[in-house]
Amino acid sequence: VARMQQPAAATAVLPNGALIEDLQVDPGPLIRELRYRTCLExxxxxxxxxxxxxxxxxxxTLRERWWWNPMAMSVLSRQLSEHGFVLIDDFLPASQASALRAANQGLYHAQGMQPGLTTGGPNRVGLPHRGDFLTWVGFNGESEAE
Structure with a gap:
């Protein structure tokens, strides 16, 4: 909340809870988000x-160890081919999903995550952030592109 109450700052909170900051410097991320949302059907x-x-x-129907079942891979492959994305409902059991969420929240609150960055380096126009936070697990390179 304190980050949203800075003097002369413009911040947006999206319906999913994502925070877009520094809009007074570059409103582009919010404009792109709003344009995108007007196109959703x-x-x-x-x-x-x-x-x-x-x-x-x-x-x-393949709940128990479903990822080992060729039928599951067939269904997922078909969805990816036909729609360009895969939706896996309840991929993790609730206990594992809760543990993963708690671990992520712990990393976030301990400043173990960094703001997501866009590409472009010094040639980037506008602010170099995406509004999300992330950490790379088991990654030792200088950039995510490696």
Missing amino acids: HPSQAEKDLLEQQYLEPLR
């Missing part, structure tokens, strides 16, 4: 039902 109930029937339900 929510799926119809029929589209949701089809997604559920074709992709989510077959994976739920």
Whole structure:
């Protein structure tokens, strides 16, 4: 909250909780986010039902060690090929997802994460941040591109 109350600063909080800071210097990230959101189209109930029937339900039937099952890989491959993304509902058991969330929050609060950066270095126009925070686990290179 203190970061949002700085004098002469403009900050946006997106519906998912992401924070975009320093908008008084470069409002571009917020403008791009708003433009993107105006282009989003929510799926119809029929589209949701089809997604559920074709992709989510077959994976739920393979709950126990599903990732070893060739049918699961087939369903995921088909979704990636047809839609360009893969949605894996309940990928981790709730206990593991909670532990992962707690570990990430601990890293964030202990300043173990850095702001996400965009590419471009000194040639970048605008602010060099994305609004997210991350840490690389098991990575010793100078940049994420390595």
